[in-house]
Amino acid sequence: MNHDPAPTKVDPLKAEQAVALDRDGYLLLRGAVPAAWRDALRAAFDSGVGTGDQWAAPRGAGWRHALVDLDPTVQRTCRLPLLLAAAAQMLGGPFFLSQVEGREPLPGGGHQPLHRDGAGMKAVAALVFLDAYGPDNGATRVVPRHLDSGAPDETLSLITAGEAGDILVFDADLPHGATCNRSGARRRSLLLSFMPEGVRATVEASRAVRNVRMDTGEVFIPCER
Template identity: 85%
Template sequence: MNGLPRTKVELLKPEQATALERDGYLLLRGAVPAAWRDALRAAFDAGVGTGDQWAAPRGPGWRHALVDLDPLVQQTCRLPPLLAAAAQMLGEPFFLSQVEGREPLKDGGHQRLHRDGAGMKSVSALVFLDAYGPDNGATRVVPRHLDPGYLNQEHPDQTEPDETLSLITAGEAGDILVFDADLPHGATCNRSGARRRSLLLSFMLPGNRATMEASRAIRNVRMDTSEVFVP
């Protein structure tokens, strides 16, 4: 990390830190300034293109947006409460590895409960740009204390936890859901067709930097990822 730009991260509020440690996720209500939200939605819509703009095919049932060079998107990824939550979970220096826009289309978006980045110790976050809930594809999570601990190679006969363990998030534009990437989670179906734009971003430890750099092109990462955030 020598020579890389370093940014000191502030501490999470004690009550938020306690909830995050208990549940493995935290909803930061209204974290995105209201004055930013229209511009972020515009950045999302401007970043939506055709399928050939992506180096790797994107899944059906979703609208995807290239947003990682937008200055306001970059500011949003650096909101102090968001960085504080990531620092609380990671406990050591980390970097922003990716950000892109995602939106479930009508009757699309449903995902099986899954874990991301197995063994990579990473943090994911969803910045909601529209109101979200069970009717328009909101994300569901299994709280840490209910996590059965499979979805991994140790239990090949148990492929996913009981859906009844999951909680569907709901809230307003400007909320941020930040969570341990290995916590079981998944989007729900957008039954109503109402817009549910979001920014999906990932924070990782520097030990993963070489792997992430090697896959920049296929992940369509164009931004500078050299900044290191220090708890």
């Protein structure tokens, strides 16, 4: 007998959001996280911060990292309908939540060169901002898809800015990278990834290295517009 849960259906994005996402490769969802959840998310981040030896693989210098994937409010946030709709728009078929962790650039740290993630896996990434963010405290910059010429070009990158509760969702192969936290102000975020169901076996094989503790068995199915 098959005891797997029924797939979760995902409603489509609004047409204008879908057009913008297809054109740019990213979408900034303003105020997507309910205000009533934000303190709980910040508390989950802070309580999940530990020492470097809590991670199976070394984490990058200049960052604070938090284990958060078992927190119920974090899990609810990863399933916000608008976030799932954006992921469904990019992936176009069954997908799953593969990972979520907390990241924060330390004062004077955080800068990353423009880079691409998820080569060959058609991954979707999302950053849930738990504090106000901008060019002074390590906000993420992206090169819009319609400007992407192949080689990462800093002159084409745009630095995101906004408030706690915003979510930046993007094609993980889009050139992107955090900026330096020059001001030292807090810029906590949740970083999560959605992957196509077809690569589940490959992704799940690295659970231990990525410190994934949550159940990743739920399958999300995009509904037709």
